[in-house]
Amino acid sequence: MKIRNYSIVLAMLFVFVSCNQNPFTGKNTLALVPNSQILPMAFEQYDQFLKEHQVVTGTPDARMVKEVGQKIATAAERYLNANGYQGYLKDYKWEYNLVKDDAVNAWCMPGGKIVVYTGLMPIAQDEAGLAVVMGHEVAHALANHGQQRMSAGQLQQVGAAVGAAAISNENQQLFQTAYGLGTQVGVMLPFSRSHETEADKIGLTLMAIAGYDPDEAAKLWKRMKAKSGGQSQPEFLSTHPSNDTRINNLQQWAAGAKAEARKFGVTNFQS
Ligand SMILES: [Zn+2]
Numbered sequence: 695m696k697i698r699n700y701s702i703v704l705a706m707l708f709v710f711v712s713c714n715q716n717p718f719t720g721k722n723t724l725a726l727v728p729n730s731q732i733l734p735m736a737f738e739q740y741d742q743f744l745k746e747h748q749v750v751t752g753t754p755d756a757r758m759v760k761e762v763g764q765k766i767a768t769a770a771e772r773y774l775n776a777n778g779y780q781g782y783l784k785d786y787k788w789e790y791n792l793v794k795d796d797a798v799n800a801w802c803m804p805g806g807k808i809v810v811y812t813g814l815m816p817i818a819q820d821e822a823g824l825a826v827v828m829g830h831e832v833a834h835a836l837a838n839h840g841q842q843r844m845s846a847g848q849l850q851q852v853g854a855a856v857g858a859a860a861i862s863n864e865n866q867q868l869f870q871t872a873y874g875l876g877t878q879v880g881v882m883l884p885f886s887r888s889h890e891t892e893a894d895k896i897g898l899t900l901m902a903i904a905g906y907d908p909d910e911a912a913k914l915w916k917r918m919k920a921k922s923g924g925q926s927q928p929e930f931l932s933t934h935p936s937n938d939t940r941i942n943n944l945q946q947w948a949a950g951a952k953a954e955a956r957k958f959g960v961t962n963f964q965s
Pocket residue numbers: 830834885889890893933934
């Protein structure tokens with residue numbers, strides 16, 4: 695992508711630089727485009743995505759995606775409210791859809807707009823497996839990782855387009871790439887390792903508060919790893935590298951996630 699006018703970009707930098715606090719780590723994160731601008735754009739992109747893809751409805755899997763998604767969303771709200779972040783999700787409009795696509799993939803856009811691909815379902819296997827993936831994806835959204843995934847220059851271009859209320863094809867593509875909507879391997883930008891680790895940890899807590907056994911997380915990633923042994927790399931893995939460190943981490947953190955969930959009165963964990 696070419697930046698055509700540096701003076702405009704520089705001007706946008708001053709307009710759009712602000713900070714969001716990551717409610718799970720307490721750390722300030724750079725937010726070059728505020729949620730008030732990102733969210734309406736995300737909602738529009740999500741609706742567009744659904745129009746262009748086959749949304750699965752009325753099947754047990756489709757119902758499962760909605761049910762697990764709702765439980766994860768409720769868990770996120772309970773967690774944030776209990777930790778002094780009331781209102782953090784006030785502009786979220788949660789939605790959970792299963793889309794017919796063989797890709798092993800799932801994502802959550804800012805504002806709680808979730809898509810799970812049918813290709814993921816055989817690896818997720820059941821509600822708890824799905825909760826691992828959805829917890830992880832929701833964690834990326836809550837921690838504003840998508841914004842940090844785009845370079846400053848890219849964000850300013852999108853910010854400029856949103857500010858001008860006209861989203862060019864180029865910016866639309868950038869946005870989709872940054873938030874994981876691309877379906878081609880190589881098009882998607884990877885989250886950094888530290889963001890992956892953070893999302894794994896937050897995701898475990900969310901799934902545990904939602905009543906799912908966090909011990910299932912390491913098992914899910916082992917299935918992912920097995921799947922990646924074949925010729926074609928699952929797409930989900932191209933942005934979510936599976937490795938033994940991740941699996942070890944998840945095993946170690948599971949007990950802590952259960953302890954956190956018990957504070958919310960959750961004592962049974964569905965596996
Ligand atoms: Zn991830």
